[in-house]
Amino acid sequence: MAETQVRKYGYNIPISEKTLQVPWEEKVRIIEEVKSDFRFKEYLFGCLNCGVCTASCPSNRFFDYSPREIVQRFLENDIDVLYDMMHEYIWACSQCFTCWIRCPFVNNPGGLVIIMREVAVRNAFEATKDLLKPYGRVLLKVMTTGNQLSADMLQPDFFPDWGPKMLDNMENLRAKRMAIPFDVGKSVKTAWEVSLQTAIEMYQIWRETGIFEMLEKLDPNLYNVIMDIVEENEERWEELMEEMEEAEA
Amino acid sequence: MAKSVLVIGGGPAGLAAARTLGKLGIHTILVEKEGKLGGRPILEEYHTLIPRKMKPQQVIGPFIEEVQNNPNVEVKLNTEIEACEGEAPNFKVTLSNGETVEVGAIVVATGFQHFDAKRKGELGYGIYPDVITNLELEQMFSREGKLYRPSNGELPKRVAFVFCVGSRDRQLGVTNVHCCRYGCALSGLQGSEIREKYPEVEVFCYYMDVRTYGTWEYPFYWAPQEKYGVRYVRGRIAEITYSPKDGRLRVKHEDTIVQRPAEIPMDLVVLVLGMEPSEGTKKVAKILGLAQDPDNQFLIPAEDSGSNIISNKAGIFIAGACKGPIDIESSLAEGEAAGAEAATFIGAKVSA
Numbered sequence: 091m092a093e094t095q096v097r098k099y100g101y102n103i104p105i106s107e108k109t110l111q112v113p114w115e116e117k118v119r120i121i122e123e124v125k126s127d128f129r130f131k132e133y134l135f136g137c138l139n140c141g142v143c144t145a146s147c148p149s150n151r152f153f154d155y156s157p158r159e160i161v162q163r164f165l166e167n168d169i170d171v172l173y174d175m176m177h178e179y180i181w182a183c184s185q186c187f188t189c190w191i192r193c194p195f196v197n198n199p200g201g202l203v204i205i206m207r208e209v210a211v212r213n214a215f216e217a218t219k220d221l222l223k224p225y226g227r228v229l230l231k232v233m234t235t236g237n238q239l240s241a242d243m244l245q246p247d248f249f250p251d252w253g254p255k256m257l258d259n260m261e262n263l264r265a266k267r268m269a270i271p272f273d274v275g276k277s278v279k280t281a282w283e284v285s286l287q288t289a290i291e292m293y294q295i296w297r298e299t300g301i302f303e304m305l306e307k308l309d310p311n312l313y314n315v316i317m318d319i320v321e322e323n324e325e326r327w328e329e330l331m332e333e334m335e336e337a338e339a
Numbered sequence: 340m341a342k343s344v345l346v347i348g349g350g351p352a353g354l355a356a357a358r359t360l361g362k363l364g365i366h367t368i369l370v371e372k373e374g375k376l377g378g379r380p381i382l383e384e385y386h387t388l389i390p391r392k393m394k395p396q397q398v399i400g401p402f403i404e405e406v407q408n409n410p411n412v413e414v415k416l417n418t419e420i421e422a423c424e425g426e427a428p429n430f431k432v433t434l435s436n437g438e439t440v441e442v443g444a445i446v447v448a449t450g451f452q453h454f455d456a457k458r459k460g461e462l463g464y465g466i467y468p469d470v471i472t473n474l475e476l477e478q479m480f481s482r483e484g485k486l487y488r489p490s491n492g493e494l495p496k497r498v499a500f501v502f503c504v505g506s507r508d509r510q511l512g513v514t515n516v517h518c519c520r521y522g523c524a525l526s527g528l529q530g531s532e533i534r535e536k537y538p539e540v541e542v543f544c545y546y547m548d549v550r551t552y553g554t555w556e557y558p559f560y561w562a563p564q565e566k567y568g569v570r571y572v573r574g575r576i577a578e579i580t581y582s583p584k585d586g587r588l589r590v591k592h593e594d595t596i597v598q599r600p601a602e603i604p605m606d607l608v609v610l611v612l613g614m615e616p617s618e619g620t621k622k623v624a625k626i627l628g629l630a631q632d633p634d635n636q637f638l639i640p641a642e643d644s645g646s647n648i649i650s651n652k653a654g655i656f657i658a659g660a661c662k663g664p665i666d667i668e669s670s671l672a673e674g675e676a677a678g679a680e681a682a683t684f685i686g687a688k689v690s691a
Binding site for chain 2: 101138139140141142143144145146147150151156158191192193194195196
């Protein structure tokens with residue numbers, strides 16, 4: 091057998107061996123899932139390759155990522171490259187949408203990336219699991235309280251890229267929080283006070299939109315931890331409601 | 340039965356129409372909004388016209404002279420039309436000076452206006468003095484005869500032309516998706532002029548496509564590169580910023596041929612402006628009930644006619660840049676054709 095020619099895309103990125111081994115029908119199915127999204131036709135038009143998107147793209151300055159390449163690959167319907175992109179390439183997009191604001195032909199590369207990411211997560215791509223791992227604590231916080239970050243998440247090993255000065259900031263968190271001259275909920279566990287009712291309504295949204303299911307596929311351990319908290323809060327809520335009914339009666 | 344023809348607009352197309360009508364011995368009323376004949380090239384003091392590299396005065400001057408000297412042509416400056424009653428061949432048109440004229444046919448030559456570059460905020464026009472328009476560059480040449488940076492009066496070392504500002508751009512809405520037709524060629528000419536006079540100045544053209552159509556290909560695309568050393572870089576400028584450190588501008592783009600993002604220092608940036616229908620064109624279209632393109636608002640010819648100058652209203656002819664971007668020689672030719680059409684229209688009615 092003749093050796094497979096190494097196909098490259100982006101700034102000289104070869105298509106991974108893994109992608110080449112995936113059955114063609116499966117790759118087509120995934121890309122069709124992206125293209126059948128209701129937003130897709132509003133995000134992709136013609137492209138003149140003017141490069142305004144890529145020149146405006148902050149991620150392009152630091153990573154091998156070019157919004158123009160996303161648009162081009164969709165227009166070419168390059169199944170292999172698009173499928174390969176969904177494993178690493180698209181995760182460099184910072185979702186600022188400058189590409190969309192500037193594109194003279196109103197293409198939305200950032201929007202295409204959203205759809206690709208959602209399809210990648212829905213299909214529990216291995217790469218997606220790895221990519222989401224460092225965000226476990228953020229996910230835990232978001233899904234249980236609606237807060238992305240809280241003071242108690244400032245731990246030495248958590249944000250190494252924040253620099254050495256952050257270590258000082260991590261001491262005496264509670265006292266520092268109390269010293270803030272406006273109401274921040276006096277808590278280090280949340281950035282602001284989250285009422286139980288708000289949390290319960292949020293869980294309802296996660297349920298209805300299939301977010302819990304998606305998480306179960308991606309990270310069963312995290313799913314269990316989150317569900318413990320969710321169920322505990324839901325029980326508390328039910329008890330509260332019962333107490334209120336009794337008080338009214 | 341009215342035997343006069345009204346020509347609206349005293350630019351190249353309107354002048355050509357009035358000149359033809361006058362020579363045919365037809366009484367013609369030429370109304371011009373401004374206080375001077377000649378249209379954009381004369382009023383805004385263009386330096387050199389494409390494609391024949393002649394001065395506006397050389398090209399349009401003789402038309403103005405003939406129109407002014409022809410007793411059949413009545414020129415009314417500082418005048419617009421306000422209302423129109425009746426159908427062809429008996430139009431009753433009210434002018435802004437209170438006069439009412441009875442005409443048998445109308446030639447509309449109300450022209451275009453330049454795109455307002457301030458609408459593309461990311462390009463810094465109106466913020467950085469060294470970001471100028473190609474119109475301002477023309478005026479720099481024609482009025483002062485030299486190239487300089489507005490910020491300090493010095494000769495720039497590097498000049499960038501940014502193509503398609505206000506053209507081919509859906510971000511501005513449906514009104515500016517068309518091509519300006521003249522920008523690529525004029526930039527090639529302006530770049531060549533700079534390089535010829537100041538060989539030490541580097542000139543860069545940032546383009547998506549270069550549309551020097553037809554016979555313009557050699558003089559405005561290859562000659563700038565091969566003869567004058569103008570450099571063409573493929574990529575649209577995404578934004579222009581300023582560095583206080585060296586007092587120079589930065590143009591940011593992706594070189595889409597070598598696929599490389601770049602931020603290049605520039606001393607002078609020239610924005611190549613698109614064309615839009617003039618306020619006068621939009622106003623006259625409403626008054627006369629002329630069909631306009633729903634997107635770009637330019638006038639459009641009658642659907643059932645193959646001719647470019649026959650409007651949707653009988654007895655009304657449209658010529659020049661009120662129908663979309665056009666070069667001056669075509670504009671003159673359309674004016675002449677519209678004048679002749681108007682003459683036959685009236686003539687046919689007279690003989691009947």
